[in-house]
Amino acid sequence: MSAPTAQLQAIHELVLRRNPGETEFHQAVQEVLDSLGPVMAKHPEYGEARVIERICEPERQVIFRVPWTDDKGRVEIHRGFRVEFNSALGPYKGGLRFHPSVYLGIVKFLGFEQIFKNALTGLPIGGGKGGSDFDPKGRSDGEVMRFCQSFMTELYRHIGEYTDVPAGDIGVGGREIGYLFGQYKRITNRYESAVLTGKGLGWGGSAVRKEATGYGTVFFTDEMLRARGHSLDGRTVVVSGSGNVAIHAVEKAQHLGATVVAVSDSGGYVVDETGIDLDLLKDVKEVRRGRMSDYAEERGDRSRFVAGGSIWDVPCDVALPCATQNELDEQGAKALVDNGCIAVAEGANMPATPDAVRLLTDAGVLFGPGKAANAGGVATSALEMQQNASRDSWSHDFTEERLAQIMRGIHERTAAAADEYGSPGNYVVGANTSAFIQVADAMLAHGVI
Template sequence: MSDNNATGLRDFIDWVQQRNPHEPEFNQAVRELASDIYPMYTEHQGWRAAKVLERLSEADRIITFRVCWEDDHGEVQVNRGWRVQHCGAIGPYKGGVRFHRTVTVSVLKFLAFEQTFKNALTGLPIGGGKGGSDFDPSGRSEREIMRFCQAFMDELYRHIGENTDVPAGDINVGRREIGYLFGHYRRLVNTFSGALTGKDIEFGGSHVRMEATGYGLIYFLRCMLAQREQELDGLSIAISGAGNVALHAAQKATHLGAKVVTLSSSQGTLFSKQGIPCEAIDRAIEQSGSTTDVLKTIQSDCGGDWLKDEKPWGQRCDVALPCATQNEIDADDAQALADSHCQIVAEGANMPCTEDATRLFKENKILHAPGKASNAGGVALSGLEMAQNASFSRWDQEQLNDKLLEIMQDIHAQCIQHAGDEDSYKDYHRGANIAAFQRVANAVMAQGVG
């Protein structure tokens, strides 16, 4: 990068940070994308004149609202709700709803920002958004969760719709919660439409939706391995998390002959040197309860060691798949993976690696796929669910799985096209960011200033 470009990039990053103080997750997401695309951006006079990068560092709108509801004891509870509609230049806003005590504006802004570029990579006509609440569903009864979902939708319904904004599930928002949200939306607007995705198959949901992010992650991983003329069969894989993405990634990986040696929760890591059997993973997918409970059940089924308060990254593996939460892999974890001769890191979560970890992976020539590319399978299937809803049709499982595979292969091809080739090292971060930014920036430019 030239000195002028480096100065311009620093000035832009400083400008973003001054406008968004106390929002570390959002600033990190913008900084990582801008660092990759800035040389290309400065060469495009039209983008610069229209200040496309500056415009894309601001959400179209951020909606904040109060959520009041009654618990089972008749006591009124007050939570906050948000919907960040980041960019609708390519299509209706699309992104999940998260219910968790750690939800903040910074987290939702970073997720919506990333979602914009992730959705662009799918090739589908969908923009980027994200929403949620600081509501903590743990320990709440079924009826309390239903009442909260209905109170949340009492405000959200004004801002969504099949051609406006189409929310989906995320952390603590699965099919049950989507059912409550959709049911209340339908009653409020008196319309049955594809205004939410992730629904049950009986009322407009799609086959493969639950599996899509985890399966898509493995399809992307296979493409990365093919670049090195390798196969998944026989490789050891360390996976973090034990939720939907982690378990379905583990399931598909074991079906294809890999050995999954870890799953984890916030309480610790389950490690099995011989690999966790596919039958145990299949049973875990059907189990309800906390991730720690799921892991304890797997351990009772097939053994393994419970490493209390430890992350998975200290274990020997060929491939690491962080599928838990943002910034879960720091510099020490990255160095541990490098020391154990890990070859590939592919993100199943959104931005699970710190900037220092990403730098260490590159220095050690570890292939590293960003979440906006490798975990795009979930939103790809959501987009296909929207298409089915719009046409009042239902596609079968094989057809959808083939479409998912095709989309993930296309995303990989886009990354490779723009990744560069430094000593045969493919920079997937650079490739994904450039490919996605080009599509979004061109759409923004074509629609004028506004």
């Protein structure tokens, strides 16, 4: 066993011992460590300064009680989290997730990924993440408001435009950001626009922010294909999920000439061989908050709904997992390979399991990891921060072009790093090494802190 390999294995064992039971965080760390052997061999200074060990340990972890009162006057108690992981490149930046599955391990996995994702954008932002086990589904606006106000009453003391800038994530959309910002403003007596991103366009928000993660995933996918002499034009695409990221991935894929033939939700998936009706999808999911079975019923004979099952069984050229972590397993990956899929890009955070990633890459399928492929959301959040800092507002077209430029830059940096460190065409290695080196060099420059 080489010295760098032994060192990385020891670091992984240390992470397991110090963070018991946090399986998602363990998976995220292992995925990065698997790429860093050649980097450590070329840069022994990183090992001497124990940079990796420091990156794997959050700079700050905040856990707090969130008491609030529901519409019936009953007191409810939830748990809030903010993990400020790494500020080597700038203020902590990352979303808030409100979902029953949220616990410390999920937040740490997301925050760890965010370090590298943010570094790849080339913008001056560090990595962090937060959230709560509160579920906004089925709650009234009043209940969501009271929860958000209680959540921010604790969180406000830990954030700021030069310290930590949260945004939205699963369960946290424009409504929740509005209530959170209002409470921050009320407590601090400051209109600090850049303290939160994902705001409404009329009060400091950025054009394209809602679309950015889905659009960015498609831009990155198109860049991968173009590097092989192809494009999305004329391709069949499958998109898992039907939330914000998935809907806008469908939209941009269609704009670039692809036919999106399937989308899904937790109840099953719809196959529409002539192409998903985007207007109907938006109406069902964004307006009526309905199910994909409702879409299929209204679409009639032009589509079919499959309850349960696996959307990855649908033949396609390109697959975009845009729902949640570990949704694409080895069996799903095998189905994609057997059906001739040529590219997969992660619109969600870590939606492909390690076994699925290995199978896809071994089969020669282009694979865009989430820290590269779905970085468009946080990139546009950083653009929102720029606009807030300059008291400016940019047009939709200008902002979308900036997003496209950033995604092209991410592709170029990941491809170049993969070539340099002996894994041409491997975007997982390229993303991990490129981002790690940028963060590690900044940490060395700052000293042992």
